Structures are given as structure tokens and as C-alpha cells.
Amino acid sequence: MNSIHKAFKIASSEITPPEVYAQRRQWLQLMAGSAAGSLLTAWPEARAAGQAAKLPGAKSAVAGAMVLDKQTSLQDASSYNNYYEFGTDKADPARTAGSLKTQPWRISVEGEVKKPGVFDLDALLKLSPMEERIYRLRCVEGWSMVIPWVGYSLAELITKVEPNSRAKYVEFITLADKKQMPGLDSGVLDWPYIEGLRIDEAMHPLSLLTFGMYGEVLPNQNGAPVRLIVPWKYGFKSAKSIVKIRFVEKQPDSSWMHANRREYGFYSNVNPQVDHPRWSQATERRIGEDGLFTKKRPTLMFNGYEAQVGQLYAGMDLKSNY
């Protein structure tokens, strides 16, 4: 049993069919030795040439990780973005994020852990086999997408650094560099952009440390080289271009909470029954499906992941913990 399976008391034989093991072995072979090296060298050069470097992932066997909804096109998913460090218009990041330098890249892991450390991108890529996970991502603005992400459970990294008993929350701090990010001149949010999770949310196998999408490394505008995807929460919880992960005792404030505490709470779970103060959250528009007569879809509790994550919030008042 690996660490995530232990944490969730699931035997790996129960959840990992043999073909998935085979795909993982293939992936490990690909990443082993020179292949990993050449992927990493190819990454910035391929991007500069307008091509993407491949980043394959074995189909995930984690419960709920492969939704069957029709996928959003890569074109839509990489041209309609929220990444305020590159501008507040949805079209800005695709236009301006070319200036983001994704290598070298390091994530520093600190705070209430027994083994703090600095992981470079190479070490992060090799930490655990890559999986493909088809997740919905819903934005509090009322639109959603379905994207095949590539990465591995954040729990893999967390167990490696051994949080101590004071580690109740995890804070994610992202890059803030004025030289690379034209949006930092605006005071629309506090920089660096910060997000937070409770430790059990961060340890849930669906919380994905994400390096790619559609079998390729992440486009800069989608949060290259490494971001978080928390599929049952509003998209804004899914911090892009992470440089620091800090384990803390007290609930951290996110940039969105600072910007407007009444509208954006710590939990930010997708909950169609709790309206945003200025609009309903009961329905959503699926990007790519918008025609004049297309009806909005009903939004599902926890974005459709209730069976997997509902128990994390048992007994909580989800109206006051929005």
C-alpha cells in the first residue's frame, strides 16, 4: 500500500487494475534516466517554438477521477482563463503569459513538517507516476469546463515531507514576479496569489498536483509548470504556478478572502444551494456548449464529487462555511 492508500485505508489491489499498473510502469520507463532529462530540456524549447512537450499519464483508478462528460477543447481551455497576474480579461493570459519562465522552477515546502525542503521541477516530475484525471472545473462566475489533467495526488508530496501534529492547514503561495507578470501592476488582488486547504482536503486523493493537460505540459496560461486542481471547489481554489507550500496550524487567508471576505470564504466548495451574494450558483454554462438556445446545466453539489468528498464536511454548516 502506498501512502495515499494507507491514509484512506484502501488496499491498492482494490483500486488499481493490472492495466493501470502496466501503464504506470511504461510511464516510469519513459521518465527514467535520459527520457526524463530530455522531456525537461525539451519543455522550454518546445514552448518557445510554439509546440507543447508531451506529458503522458496512465488513466487514473482513483474513485471519481475519470468523469464521462464531453471534454472541453484544448483551444477553449487554453484561451479562456483566469490568471490575474497576466491580466483580468479572459483572453489576457493566453496573450501575455508567454513571458513566464517555467524553468528552472522550485517549490519550497516549509512550516509544520518533519522534512521541509526545496523540490526542483525534475524531482517533482519524478516523485510519483503521472496519471490522467478527467475533472470538471467550475468557476464561481458560473461557467465550467471538463479537462483531462495530468499529475498525481498532492498527498504523494505531503506524505513525503511528513506533516507534524500541528499541521492543520496547507497554504499555497504562487509566483509573483513583476518582470514576468504584467498584471502585478494592478491592485486587483494581493500578490503573491495565495490559496489554502484544510490538511484532510489536501490529502484527499482527488486533490491533484497538476503538471499537464491533454497529454502535454501545462500551457503557461493554465498555470505552468505546476498548479493545483481541487475538483469539488470553485476554480479559484486551484492555485497556478506554485512556488511555496506551507503547513500551518491556523486557517490561512487566501487572496480572494482578503479581496472580499463576504463573497469568498475559506471553503469555497461548489454548493448550488448557497448563492454568491450577487448571483445564484444553481446553474452553470459549460464552455464550448453555448448556443443561443442552449440551456444552462444544473450545478451539482460539490461539483458532482459528493460521494467522494461529502464526508469531509459532515456536520458542518455549509451556509456559514461557504
Ligand code: MTE
Ligand atoms: N492562480 C493564480 N496564481 N492566479 C489566478 O488569478 N485564478 C483562479 C485559479 N488559479 C488564479 C489562479 C481562478 S479564478 C480560476 S477559475 C482558475 O485558476 C482558472 O484555471 P484555468 O484558467 O486553467 O481554467
